[in-house]
Amino acid sequence: xxxxxxxxxxxxxxxxxxxxxxxxPEIEKMIAMLRMLDMQLTGxxxxxxxxxxxxKVLYIDTVDKKVFIYTKDSVYETYLHLYxxxxxxxxxxxxxANKSCIINFKQIISLKAExxxxxxxxxxxxxxxxxxxxxxxxxxxxxxxx
Amino acid sequence: xxxxxxxxxxxxxxxxxxGFTMVCMLCFAILFGESAKEYSSFLALGSKGVTSxxxxxxxxxVVIIEVLQATIGNENIIKFxxxxxxSICMVLFVFITVxxxxxxxxxxxxxxxxxxxxxxxxxxxCFGMSTYLSIIKTKMENxxxxxxxxxxxxxxxxxxxxxx
Numbered sequence: 001x002x003x004x005x006x007x008x009x010x011x012x013x014x015x016x017x018x019x020x021x022x023x024x025p026e027i028e029k030m031i032a033m034l035r036m037l038d039m040q041l042t043g044x045x046x047x048x049x050x051x052x053x054x055x056k057v058l059y060i061d062t063v064d065k066k067v068f069i070y071t072k073d074s075v076y077e078t079y080l081h082l083y084x085x086x087x088x089x090x091x092x093x094x095x096x097a098n099k100s101c102i103i104n105f106k107q108i109i110s111l112k113a114e115x116x117x118x119x120x121x122x123x124x125x126x127x128x129x130x131x132x133x134x135x136x137x138x139x140x141x142x143x144x145x146x
Numbered sequence: 147x148x149x150x151x152x153x154x155x156x157x158x159x160x161x162x163x164x165g166f167t168m169v170c171m172l173c174f175a176i177l178f179g180e181s182a183k184e185y186s187s188f189l190a191l192g193s194k195g196v197t198s199x200x201x202x203x204x205x206x207x208v209v210i211i212e213v214l215q216a217t218i219g220n221e222n223i224i225k226f227x228x229x230x231x232x233s234i235c236m237v238l239f240v241f242i243t244v245x246x247x248x249x250x251x252x253x254x255x256x257x258x259x260x261x262x263x264x265x266x267x268x269x270x271x272c273f274g275m276s277t278y279l280s281i282i283k284t285k286m287e288n289x290x291x292x293x294x295x296x297x298x299x300x301x302x303x304x305x306x307x308x309x310x
Contacts, residue, residue: 106302111295113287115280116229143294
């Protein structure tokens with residue numbers, strides 16, 4: 001792969017252009033990572049690629065080694081790994097809820113403590129997600145409960 | 147992230163429970179020691195306290211209970227069991243362990259129904275109180291979580307307004 005970097009003082013915005021024979025999953029992943037820097041996620045649904053605004057994402061989940069992005073009314077697949085998403089999205093209030101899920105804090109409408117020290121988060125679409133004990137402490141600290 | 151439990155945490159829990167158990171035992175000894183010392187090895191010293199033998203037995207019991215608690219409560223060891231079932235298992239295991247200790251160390255004559263009735267009554271009272279306390283604690287935590295979330299949402303709203 002050839003990488004060319006041009007610096008131009010007159011440039012108003014950073015532009016990344018990719019020239020390739022055809023799109024491969026690796027290139028798709030690279031694009032997805034670049035998009036994430038712009039706070040946008042690339043999601044695939046029924047073979048089509050969609051650009052998703054990070055703030056509209058409710059949570060991201062792993063099922064059978066595949067990563068899915070959940071919005072209020074749709075589910076999209078992504079090429080990125082959960083840890084890659086977590087690393088970038090933690091800057092915009094996403095947090096790890098359990099081994100297979102990261103949640104958008106801003107999309108939580110209520111939190112309930114369970115008797116076994118886990119937390120139950122109700123999302124803006126009414127879905128309920130469990131936050132394991134391991135990660136519940138972060139939420140409690142963030143909310144000033146602990 | 148939650149800190150991993152170490153051996154020191156385990157020992158700390160054991161000593162807390164043991165200390166509380168010993169305080170309860172001394173209260174029992176003061177209240178019922180004199181009347182029970184004839185037939186209970188548990189209160190053989192009467193109102194003067196408990197023997198070092200009983201102290202060692204209680205320490206052993208507390209260690210077993212703490213091991214049970216650490217095993218049943220550990221998500222990495224026992225997975226996919228509902229919380230309610232885990233709690234029921236824990237109570238049952240503790241109940242059975244204490245019964246085995248009573249029989250093995252003859253804390254009271256096993257042929258008499260009165261001490262058994264007292265034991266079951268005490269166990270139920272303790273169980274009821276701990277359940278009540280954990281419900282109260284969970285309710286208080288829920289209240290704080292709800293207030294904290296409201297506070298954070300207000301803060302986000304203010305930040306958004308300031309940005310725009």
